[in-house]
Amino acid sequence: MSDTDELLSIRAAELYYEENQTQDEIGVILRLTRWKVGRLLASAKANGFIRIEIVHPRARRLPIERRLRESTGLTDAIVVSSAGVSSDTELQSRTAQAAADYLSALRPTPRTLGISWGRTLHDVSLHLKQGWGPGVNVVQINGGVSLNQRTGTAASTAVTIAHKADGSATLLPSPAIFERLETKQAIEADRTIAGVLALARNAQAFVFSAGQADANSALVDSGYLTVEQINDLVARGAVGDVVGRYIDRNGRIVDPELNERTVGIQLDQLRRAPLTIAVISGHTKHAIARAVVRNGLCTVLVTDEDTANALLKG
Amino acid sequence: MSDTDELLSIRAAELYYEENQTQDEIGVILRLTRWKVGRLLASAKANGFIRIEIVHPRARRLPIERRLRESTGLTDAIVVSSAGVSSDTELQSRTAQAAADYLSALRPTPRTLGISWGRTLHDVSLHLKQGWGPGVNVVQINGGVSLNQRTGTAASTAVTIAHKADGSATLLPSPAIFERLETKQAIEADRTIAGVLALARNAQAFVFSAGQADANSALVDSGYLTVEQINDLVARGAVGDVVGRYIDRNGRIVDPELNERTVGIQLDQLRRAPLTIAVISGHTKHAIARAVVRNGLCTVLVTDEDTANALLKG
DNA sequence: CAATCTTCTGCTCATGTGAGCAATATTCCC
């Protein structure tokens, strides 16, 4: 397109989109036929000069969702818009809201739902509406009795989700990681614990988040790991954790010994499940999000626009 | 509008604007009649959830221009979009481009055009296209032989504008400000100088910019004023200068004695002129822009979106 | 310079869309 045509297309776009003139009226003003005006507007769009944004906390980016599905083989992808968002916290809240919406709209509603714990899942639980499901048995899929935080965050997440679905919660009363392998094996041998883990394995659907591998990890906050341990894991290639298990960019367990001391379902059990919903958002989580998606750890991803774009670029 | 309707309007907008579905198709997806979809889309627009931006260096903001004209009584207002602009420099370049466009489109083309000098006017001269006018006599309206910068910026601005219009330039070979009143009076008594000033007074149109009152002022750079003098002017209420003359927010000369030593046309001569085009852009110039517009110093304002919004707010 | 190919222009026509208007549903108030 010629240079003067480009300028004309901008003038036409101003009159069309900002002044709500018809193409006919614009034609009179710019001394063009209305067909020419129509073509100029089309070219302005094609050149990307017209940017249309939906500015709303609940807005999603459907084209990005489609591209994500196509390029990764995910069953479903939910991408919330980051238009007009300043903080990561706000973005994560939007993502949690979208995850709650997705869960609520899920048909058939899963009878048993396996969930992890953490800030994200807690946020999801808060965004769910009372009566979102007709009785769901919510099962914790990894250990998480907090050590030095106020206890019960993990439990309250599960209970809230279950309560709001008029269902019941099955808790996994165990730390996330044991210091000694023997203790972990002992607790797994317990009839109650074993029962919960069996229930978790057979859940119809899973919802979980993922943590980045850095000093701000929830596992550090909760006292299960030290900053030094995290640094060591990072040095060995860890990009983050899923249900308490640290993986590298290829989805492989970074520290098998540590993994053995971690209570909860195995990653392979997630890989085999038909419906696994990962909720991952925020600028620090791009690497772990990629690892989760690339290595079949989820069938559905709920995330934000920036993370989704990072996945598409890489 | 109800809460669920708001959410529906967002879903509809996603399908309409991002997926290019027809309202009919959206109706099928969301189980609504196509009229309901149309109404939801209209409400999404009315609520400001749909933001349409024209992203282009030449894009203008016509609605803001209209509001500016209405609220200030300007004959004309040109407001360039700041969408996608990072630096003030880029914004000022866009504004200069718009001023060049405005000059070029001006009918009838002024036979004599009075101009000031400075970074902005120089920028305008560069953006003008060869042959923009059929012979224009460009006259400098205020003194400006630079003292310690490379000389000729002021002169070259005038010459370039004239040359590109296939016209001629009349220079005002005088410093902007004299140290002593007697010297200034002497130079004004000179036949040549007096002739140029008379020509300047009677120009058919004026184009000028304005400077903010701070240490970065062009008059400080050029060595006519010291930072201390500027600080003193600010303390006395100065918000900036127009053709070398410092004014306060009410458009009044801040320092009459200094004003007397300044060479160029008087502000009242600008106020009486039928066509005075002020080109003012950048975040540091909001105050002086307001003073210029509010006190009738220009009939046409060329500025950027942010400055325009600041004018509308105050 | 002519022949061919390509791009651009003006138009017809089918479809998409918003204004306006009854009919219906909902809310409010006595």
Next chain:
DNA sequence: GGGAATATTGCTCACATGAGCAGAAGATTG
């Protein structure tokens, strides 16, 4: 609970718009 006021819905109709096409203008090549 009844009746009025208000909001919502489904619709007709006129207008706005994009797709597709034939002819004109312009570029390219032998």
